[in-house]
Amino acid sequence: ARTPEQLQVLADAGVVDAGGAGFLLLLDAALHVVDGEPLPEAPAEDAVSARGPVGAAVDAVAVRSSGVAGELDVSEHRYPLDVSEHRYEVMYLCHVADERIEELQQAWGRIGDSIVVVGGDGLWNCHVHTNDIGAAIEAALDADGRPHRIRVTDLFEEVAAEQAEREAAIRAAAGPAAPSTAPDLPAVTTAVVAVSSGDGISELFRQLGVQAVVGGGQTLNPSTADLLAAVEAVNAQHVVVLPDNTNIVPVAEQLDPLTVKTVRVVPTRSMPEGLAALIVYDPEVDAPTNTAAMRQAAEAIAAGEITQAVRASSTPAGPVAEGDWIGIVRGDGIVAVGADLDGAVAGLLDHLVGDGAELVTVIEGADADEASTHRLEAWLAERRPSVEVEVHQGGQPLYPYLFGVE
Structure with missing residues (x-):
């Protein structure tokens, strides 16, 4: 338990070895159950510094002599840190002067725990559990640092998803007990669960036979637990x-x-691919048979989308400024850039709708307007007169238009 004295990186970070401290907690719990020893109390607030456990706290988990030669009084071993109640894990690399890293650690000490800051020579790997994501990142900026490769994990959601998976695995191992069914849904051989973003698309899915729609999309991915509940x-x-x-x-x-x-x-990468797959869905045949047919249908279409750039970048289609409209084709990346929506739409359609195309499905997003839709229909009528066009109101955020071309 004197690991900070044995490994310099732990001393620099102000933490004890998690495995060693965990083992001592296990001993405490065993003594409590077997011999009635009281569980350790949480340390006083001043026992933990902004850098993590200090000497007094480390001593609380150190091996102590009982006074009898060759024996150890394990009843005095104490685990110094309580389980974190902070929801978010924030990690990033930070370019910051070595003499300023103490400021970041002190700021983190006021808003979180499980603080680990290791590195040197101006580059530090930083980790904290907190309920204030913004403050955790601002701490680096306040120390004149430059954080990058920022990663935030919702620990509560992660634990809930893992618990749901474990419970489902236990139910599966118990054997095929009578499965629960939804009484308001028709019994079919194979049902479909689809991920959707937008009320209009969700309704389209239901009209095509989907029994369960799970909210999700580019900015909101459902968890395994969400999808499992729908299944x-x-x-x-x-x-x-x-x-x-x-x-x-x-x-x-x-x-x-x-x-x-x-x-x-069926590994559909976009909602237009999902719609194409549903055209050949047969509720009365089994899942493997449906999967083969639906996958083939999804792969037969070309899908594209229009959205707005959130930062400047360089692309094969040309330079992109923040706020520009961009056309994206699955598999090809950004293929069109425009300062206005109409220009980006025209560039995307010109790339996406080839000479052999027969049908263009247009899904209007929440930010689409009737005039823009009329203009894209006019463009198709002039440039691709043999193509049939279907327009649906999808209501998806962030993407004014989604396209599927067959």
Whole structure:
């Protein structure tokens, strides 16, 4: 437990070895259960500095002699830190002068715990648990530092998702008990769970036979627990999941071993791909058969989207300024840039709608307006007169238009 004296990096960070402290906590718990020893009390506030446990706190978990040669009085071993009640884990690399790093640590000591700051020569790896994400980042700026590669994790959500997965695994291991069904949904051989962003798209999915719609999208990825709850809610023993976003595909692929139901994933990367897959969905055949047909349909379309740049960058389509409109094609990246929405839409459609295209599906987002939609329809009528155009109100945020081309 005297690990800060044995490893310089722990001394620099002001922490004890987590494994050693955890082992002592285990001994405390065992003594409490077996011999009635009281559990350790939390240390006084002044026992922990902004840099983590100081000497007095480290001594509280150090091995102490009982006074009997060759024996240890483990009843005096105490774990000095309570379990964190802070929700967020904030980590980043920080370029900051070595003499200013103490300021950052002191600022963190006022807003969080589990503080680890290691490094030197102007580059520091920083970690804290806190309820104030902004203050955790501002602490670096206040010390004239430059944080980058910032990562924030919601610890409460992570724990809840892991717990849901464990509970589902236990239920699956217990065998096929009578599965729960949703009484207001028709019983089918295979049901579909789809991820959607926007009320209009969600309604389109339901009209095409989706039994459960999970909210999500580019800025809000559902957890495994969210998707698992939807799988359990549908009235079928076979389920096909449409993630409709590249980031959600690996989450969806974790579902099958967590339930007694048969779950298959069609790795749709966008909502237009999800709509295309649903055209060939057959509720009366099994999930593997549906998956093969739906995957082929999703892969047959070209999908694109329009959104607004949040920062300046350089792209194959040209330089992008903050606030520019950009056209993105799945697999090709940014293919069109425009200072106005119409210009970006025209550039995207010119790239996306080839000579062999037959149908363009347009999904209007929350920020689309009727005049802009009329102008893009006019552009298609003039430049691609043989193409049929379908327009749907999707209501998705951030993306005024989503396109699917078949």
